[in-house]
Amino acid sequence: MASLTTTRLATLATLSGLTGAARGGVAGLAGAGAGAAAQFLTAVVVTRGVGQETAGLFFSGTALCLAVAAVLRLDAGNGLVHFIARSRSLDHRHTSGYVRAALVPVAALSLAAGAAVVLTTSDPVLRVLAVALPAVACSGVVVSATRGFGSMRPTVLLDGVLQPVAQSLLVGAVVLAGRDSVPLLAAAWALPYLPVLLLASIWLRRRLPRSPRMPGTARDLWRHTWPRSLAAGIQAVFQRLDVVIVALLAGPAEAAVYTAATRFKIVGQLAGQGLAQATQPRLVRALAGGDLPRARELYQSATLWLVLLTWPIWLGYAALAPWLLGAVFGDGYTGGAPVAFVLAATMMLATACGMADVVLTSAGHTGSSLANLVAAVATAVTLDLLLIPSAGSLGAALGWAGGTVVKNLLPLWRIHRLYGLRPFGTHSLAALNLRRAP
Structure with missing residues (x-):
C-alpha cells in the first residue's frame, strides 16, 4: 500500500x-515508502514468528527507544538543514561549527540517558536499547544534516532503505533461528543504526570545510531551534507513547495487537x-x-x-x-x-x-x-x-x-x-x- x-x-x-525542490520531496517520500514497507515486513515477521507476549515487549521497547531518541535529538537535524543551507550561500566557514554545536549536546544527552538506564535497571531489553540510544539519536541528526547540502540521496539510501531493510533481515534471522528472545530481537533491530551513523558521518565529513570553530554558531543554532525542539519532543510522545501505555496498563499481548492493527x-x-x-x-x-x-x-x-x-x-x-x-x-x-x-x-x-x-x-x-x-x-x-x-x-x-x-x-x-x-x-x-x- x-x-x-x-x-x-x-x-x-x-x-x-x-519545482525541483518538490520533486526532491517526492524522492524523499519514495525512500520513506520503501522504509515503511520494510518496517511493515518486520512487524509481520515478529507477529507471525514469536508469541504475542514477546511481540508486545519488542514493539513497546522499540517504541519507547524511538520516542526517547526523538526527544533527545532536540530537532537539531532540522536546525542543521536550515543553517547549513544558509551558510553555504553566505559564509561556508560556519558549517562545521553548526554541526558540532548540534551533535555535541545530542550525543552528551543520549550517552547520559543510556548510561542512567543501564545503571538503574536490570531489564535486559531496556539495557540493550539504552546502549543503542546514542546511535539511534545521533544517526537521525547526521542524516538530516546531509539534506542541508541539497542532496536527498543519503536520506533515501540510508534512512529509507539501508536501515529498515537491515532491521527486517536481522530480526528475521533471529526469528528463523528460533530464538524467542526479546533482547536478541531488540539488538537485531538496533544494530543497523551504527552503519547508518558511520556512513552518513563519512558523507558529511567529506563536504564540511576544515575551518576553526567560529564564535556564535551554537548560540545562533539553538536560538533558532529550541522552540522547535519542544514541539518535536511533544510530537514524538504523541506518536509513540500509546504503545508503551498499552503494554504497561493492559499487558504486552494487547500492545502487540494494537501495534499490528x-x-x-x-x-x-x-x-x-x-x-x-x-x-x-x-x-x-x-x-x-x-x-x-x-x-x-x-x-x-x-x-x-x-x-x-x-x-x-x-x-x-x-x-x-x-x-x-x-x-x-x-x-x-x-x-x-x-x-x-x-x-x-x-x-x-x-x-x-x-x-x-x-x-x-x-x-x-x-x-x-x-x-x-x-x-x-x-x-x-x-x-x-x-x-x-x-x-x-x-x-x-x-x-x-x-x-x-x-x-x-x-x-x-x-x-x-x-x-x-x-x-x-x-x-x-x-x-x-x-x-x-x-
Whole structure:
C-alpha cells in the first residue's frame, strides 16, 4: 500500500509540474515508502514468528527507544538543514561549527540517558536499547544534516532503505533461528543504526570545510531551534507513547495487537508528508504576501488530493480488517478489527481537515501550533489512562483518536477564524485539472 501511495504521489508531482525542490520531496517520500514497507515486513515477521507476549515487549521497547531518541535529538537535524543551507550561500566557514554545536549536546544527552538506564535497571531489553540510544539519536541528526547540502540521496539510501531493510533481515534471522528472545530481537533491530551513523558521518565529513570553530554558531543554532525542539519532543510522545501505555496498563499481548492493527497509519502519513513537502513552500509565499485567494486554492486542492489518495485505502482497510489482520499477522490478531475501524474513521476525518496545521505554521503561528499539539497529547494520554485498563487496545485506539481529532480540528478552527479558509470549496473540483499546478 505504501508503494502504491508513493507511485500516485510521484505521478501527481510530475503531472502538476512541481519545482525541483518538490520533486526532491517526492524522492524523499519514495525512500520513506520503501522504509515503511520494510518496517511493515518486520512487524509481520515478529507477529507471525514469536508469541504475542514477546511481540508486545519488542514493539513497546522499540517504541519507547524511538520516542526517547526523538526527544533527545532536540530537532537539531532540522536546525542543521536550515543553517547549513544558509551558510553555504553566505559564509561556508560556519558549517562545521553548526554541526558540532548540534551533535555535541545530542550525543552528551543520549550517552547520559543510556548510561542512567543501564545503571538503574536490570531489564535486559531496556539495557540493550539504552546502549543503542546514542546511535539511534545521533544517526537521525547526521542524516538530516546531509539534506542541508541539497542532496536527498543519503536520506533515501540510508534512512529509507539501508536501515529498515537491515532491521527486517536481522530480526528475521533471529526469528528463523528460533530464538524467542526479546533482547536478541531488540539488538537485531538496533544494530543497523551504527552503519547508518558511520556512513552518513563519512558523507558529511567529506563536504564540511576544515575551518576553526567560529564564535556564535551554537548560540545562533539553538536560538533558532529550541522552540522547535519542544514541539518535536511533544510530537514524538504523541506518536509513540500509546504503545508503551498499552503494554504497561493492559499487558504486552494487547500492545502487540494494537501495534499490528495500527501499522497502516503510515500510509496516510506518507500521503500527507508528500503533499506537505510539495505545497508548504507555496503556502508560505502566498500567506507572507497576503495572497489569501492563492492560499485558499492551494489548501483546498491539497485537501481534495489527500482525500482521493487515502479514503479508498481507509475504506478498504475497514471493510477487510477482520480478514486482513488474521491473514497478515496471524490468527491471534483478528481481535484488532475494532482498532482498525477506529483508525480508519479517524484518519478519514483527519484527511478531510486537510493540512490545517501546515497552513497555520506557514502563516507564522507556531505558538498556536505548539499549544494545539500539547492539547492533543493531553487528550490522548487522559483517554488512554481512563480507557485502556478496561478496554485494552480498543481504549488506546479511542485515546489516539481523541488526540488526533483535537490535533486537526483546533488548527482548522484557527485558520478559518483568522483567514476564512476551509478545506473544501470552489477550488476543490478545479484541482482535478492536472494541467495546473496545485
